[in-house]
Amino acid sequence: QINEAEVVLFSVPSYACQRRTTLDNHNVTLTDALSLLAENAELSDEDGRGVAFRRAAAVLKALPAPVTAMSQLTGLPCLGDHSLRVIKDILENEASDEVESTKQSDRFKALKVLTGIFGVGSKTADRWIRDGIHNLHQLQESGATLNRAQQAGLEHYDDLNQQVTKAEADAITEIVQEAVVSVLPGAQVVLTGGFRRGKQTGHDVDFLITHPEEGREVGLMPKVVFWLESQGFLLYQKTTRNSYLEVKDGPGRPSSNMDRFERCLSIFKLAKKEERGIKVAVNTVKTRDSVRDHTQSETDQNPQSHSYERHELTNPPAHRRWRAVRVDLVVSPISQFAFALLGWTGSKLFERELRRWAGHEKAMSLSSHALYDNKQSRYLRAASEEEIFAHLGLEYIPPSERNA
Ligand code: GTP
Ligand code: MN
Ligand code: MN
Structure with a gap:
């Protein structure tokens, strides 16, 4: 029997963009469980269920203390029957059977491994699983056709599945800053995400x-990419046009707008910490690797090259300097910078909630x-x-409190 006077009651507004969500999460066990179910739903193409679990997890992330009793959740928004059942199981039994069995399921494990390849989404992974492909080894044996992104993703699988540290992000910031200022003095770089x-x-x-x-940024992306490429910093890149301008491109719109490249998904080759700071070191790495890259491209047409890749995956060279x-x-x-x-x-849910708030509460897009x-x-x-939040009738939430 819980003494009601001792139960902490929480109150939380219903949109994540109305809340301050720091990284200080007091309910990690619960939010990890709900996030896993969200991920499973998203990987199974059940986006509606995915969002429901994400919203439930976000409510718990915003609480100022750990949840200890179901009664504390009365009146909280976004907690559906399914999420409440999961929370109850964890509070009572320390674990949820549904979460545990999802985690252990062959399908979930295969979806995780395959979508862990950069360039592979849930649809591709699902197709492969139906063809009996459950892991990287089977994928390589299958002879499935991979696009350029997926090939790069497979080649750098282990690196790309290892978290990027703040120190690495800072090192990359310096490189990007140098690239941008070299090709367009006065241009500015901001770390986002x-x-x-x-x-x-x-x-x-x-x-x-x-x-x-305004306008000086036109054509900037290809120049930045060329600079990075010529310095040996890119292992992969794909630049895509600004889709917003594409949509607005209609009769009477200058076609020069079509030249505005907006987004580049890339894979950087970052020198290891010991090698950083000294430009010579970066160049040394580059020279050494171009020898290897050359050897590899020569054998590209040769079936032997696949065994090389396999070796790379299972047995990454410990001496690698990048x-x-x-x-x-x-x-x-x-003119669009604040919106961009x-x-x-982010976070992704915070963004989604901002757009939902704008549409449903303010009749804005x-x-x-x-x-x-x-x-x-x-x-x-x-x-x-700040001005955008004001237009939306929302209290300003700084980036550090958008971790919904
Ligand atoms: P981690 O990278 O996992 O640490 O988290 P993150 O929050 O940085 O996520 P991510 O890099 O995937 O995305 C950063 C932000 O970019 C999120 O707010 C996304 O909503 C946003 N974003 C990602 N892809 C797109 C896109 O195609 N278009 C737009 N407009 N935004 C995007
Ligand atoms: Mn990110
Ligand atoms: Mn990103």
Whole structure:
């Protein structure tokens, strides 16, 4: 019997973008369990269920203390029957059977391994599993056709599945800054994503690039990529056009807009800590590896080259002086910068909730490019994230409190 006077009661607003969610999570066991079910739903193409679990987990992340009794959850938003059942199981039995059996299931394990390959989504993984492919070895044996991203993902599998540290993110920031300033003096680089929210590790490093003079950023991405490539910093890159401009490209729109490249998904070759700081060291690494790369490309047509890759996967060379790191680059014109910054800082759920709030509560449409007011039939300008929150009628939430 719980003495009601001793139960801490919580109160939480229903949208994650109305809450301050720091990295100081008092309910890690519960949120890990719900996040795993969310991940399983997302990997099984059940996005609705996925979001429901994500929202439930986010509510628990926002609580100021650990949950100890179900009665404390009365009145909290976003906690559906399914999530409540999972929470109850964990509070009563220390574990949830559903979570444990999902974790142990062959299908979940295979989906995790296969989608752990950069460039492989849940649909591709599902197709492979139906073809009897459950692990990397079987994938390589199968002769399945891989696109360029997936080939790079497989080649650098171990590196890319190892968390990026803040120190590595800082080292990459310096490289990106040097690249950007070399090709366009005055251009600015901002670290976004999880590291801007104060996380100490991440699955990648995200950057937003702009120039204070509107229009100067046009054509910047290919130049940055060329600089990085010529310095030997890129193991893979794919640059894509600004989809926003694509949508708006219609009759009467200058086709020069089509030349605005916006986003680059890349894999960096980062010198190991001992090698960093001295440019000569980076170049040494580059020279050494170009010998290896050359050998490898010569055998590309040869079946033998596959056994080399396999060897790399199961037996990574301990002496390697660099590691692969995923890096996302985005270029934004200064007029859209605040929207891009807000949109690329995350978390993903925080972003989703901002857009839901804008649409459902304010009749506005928010994207990483603009905010449109449907009632006034006009775009609302903003030069800072603070102004966007104000337009949305929300209290300003700093990046470190957007960890929903
Ligand atoms: P980790 O990288 O895992 O540490 O977390 P993260 O929060 O940095 O996640 P991620 O790098 O995947 O994404 C960073 C932010 O970019 C999130 O807010 C995403 O919503 C946003 N984002 C990712 N992909 C896209 C996209 O294609 N378009 C837009 N507009 N935003 C995106
Ligand atoms: Mn990230
Ligand atoms: Mn990213």
